[in-house]
Amino acid sequence: MSALPVRLRLLLCGDAVSAIGIGLTQPYLVILLHTGKGVPLATAAAMTSLPALASFPGNWLSGALADRVGGHRAMTAGLVATIGGLALVATAGHPVLLGVAVAAVGFGWSVALPAYSALIAALVPEEARSRAFTLQYALFNAGMGAGAAVGAVVGVTGTLWWVAAATCGVAVACVWAARSPAPPPDAPAPRSGGYRAVARDRALLRVLLVAALTAAAGYGVYNAGLPVVAVRSGDPGLMPWASVVNCLVIVAGLPVALRAAERLRPPQLVAVAATVWSAGWLLCVVLRGWVALPLAAGLMGIGELFLSGALPSMVNALAPDALRGRYNAALTVAMTSGMWAGPLLAAAATALDRVWLLFALAVALLAVASRVALSGTRRTRCPAGR
Template identity: 30%
Template sequence: MTTAMGAALRRIQLGNALSAFGNGFTVPFLFIYVSQVRDLGASTAGIVLATFAVAALVVLPFTGRVIDRRGPLPVAIAGTVSAAVGSMGLGLADSQSLVVAAAAALGAGIAVIQPSLATMIVWCSTPSTRSRAFAMQFFLNNLGLGVGGLLGGQLVDTSNPSSFVRLFAIESVMFLVLGAAIATVRLPKAPKVDDAMPTDGAAKGGLRTLLADRAMVQLCVLGFVMFFACYGQFESGLAAFAVEVTRISPATLGIALAANTAAIVLAQFVVLKLVERRRRSRVIALVGVIWTVAWVAAGISGLVPGAHGVATALLISTYALFGIGESMLAPTMAPLVADLAPARLVGQYNSAFALVKQLALAVGPAVGGLMAGGGMYVAYIVMLVVCSLGISGLALRMGRRLTPAQEIPPRVSAVRAKGGAVRGGEEAGRSERAKVSV
């Protein structure tokens, strides 16, 4: 990686971390703010949360093509402006229509920022450094959200609406800081993705190309199940199960969420060293196994109400295990999307995967909430155990369609290539294939 690329990547990561920090000030308190502080009711708060998903689903189908035709930088800046306006609007809005409109602007902005930043990271990294770049982004995101949430909890006062205006103002400013940081980035004239610079006709036929790519389609199906079975349950079914069945207090639930963040922050770079040496499909399959154990632990926590300490420990372990799985996915999924994408369609592949994520995050809480509301907790746990096992099966099946360069990160391929040059014979042949893949 050149010095200029490294400087550009550092600015992107710094801006991203600060925006996550600002986001952490408001995310834990949004439902309470809309329903209680602004006195608009739980139904309006639910509409606001749904608006985030709807706004993302509306803009993402167009985002990828614009990124590939115009470049990720102007799209990312437009997203930060929209998110900043939406965030400040939420802080000032005092009616249902204004709150929903502000949520739409914020949701659309965040949805646009995600694939734009992912594409910028691809452009500013090499195949051998990409896994670490995405791992760092995930680490800083979670660290920023965690620190922001802790500080926001100290500033918030449900009896004082102005304290929430302060939180949303901080978030809005942090989005503008992200925009200013990436506006100073000078993307490489020749990104480390051959022919990746946008041209007038380069983005045409992107959807057809993507749908014909069986490996990418399988990755999208896998991604949907993955986000549905984990991220989509945190704020709905799993939280309801923890409170209603395991019988933990809301304060303990906060500790469990903190355990999830702590597991990610502490494990990220330890896990990265292991992930870089393994086939990506097998890493994802292992995540499915870890999440299966997590859901089994959650189920058992509901069966031992008499041993409250054991039940609480099992529930907290569930959240921690999810964090370990997430830390394994961060350096695996996003680089794999980039490696699957034809050079001219990196933006559209990133946007398609972001769209799948948003669909799962919209469907997951709805299904989890309905099953929790109906008291179907046994069926709920069984469903998610099956989904987690399905992640392992889908990952191994997808692995059959991946090339060696897509399966094994180039950093490891290069090391093996050097070793093969010494040993000769069959290993030398592997060395040549590794050199070609890099």
């Protein structure tokens, strides 16, 4: 990765800058809506689900746009929608308008991200994609961490919405600077079938199953299960520290993850991530919360680095050029679905007063995901129409 293409460098730069804007606002969304806009606390908490809800139609639209008009145009459209949503949040006062604005932010990001993955895949040879996606993930997390730290230092104010909008504007500039001077290679002629052709790809469906399982048993359990452990341990203040550990591990572990991506195939990276996450969840079962949380969060970060490059590489190895946007959108939908399922499992385990059951189930799901990845994705194929 020492000689990154200039266009890829521009895309990574824009993504990292926009991640700062996310870090400035996302962790403080409830506070910004409640204290800054006067939204009732329960309503503000409920609004945090709107971006995820809006992401489902946004993901599907992104894939079709990227395949029809090109990844650069699709990503730009998503970023512009995000900027509009951020500006509306900054100026609106009525809860309904604020809800629409928050949903618009989530919708815009959900349009931009699959198109972004398709652009990276088009710029990088297949053998280097795992490293490229791993680097993108680490830079994005570094930007989010930096934004969250700035927000904590300067204070949570309405100005943060405008700063976040400005960072998205920088991303738009980087996206357009990264366009090819030649006739746009990222806008191939539409291929008949659309998402029906995607749904008929059995190899892709296996990868999407792996994505959904790992998202539910990894990201979903981390986001919902670890806070439950923190509360049950009697010290909810542990969770922010665990998040700091997670971010530091992701940034510091990047060199190791890049070397691993050079030596291991993507299915093997999935298996490593599943094993590392399983170790973290078992720690949550056998150790006290104040000991287990930082360790589990650190192991979560290691697994994230391995998985972040593996899954997009597996999907893009199967994707024909004419359907690359839709393939990446399908991956995002699978991941989002898994992240929705994880908190539901955590809620059920908490209601049954069997939190340990959540982590045991997560380990079982990760074992299934690892098995499917290793057994079902050994064959690399070149789809017809490339």
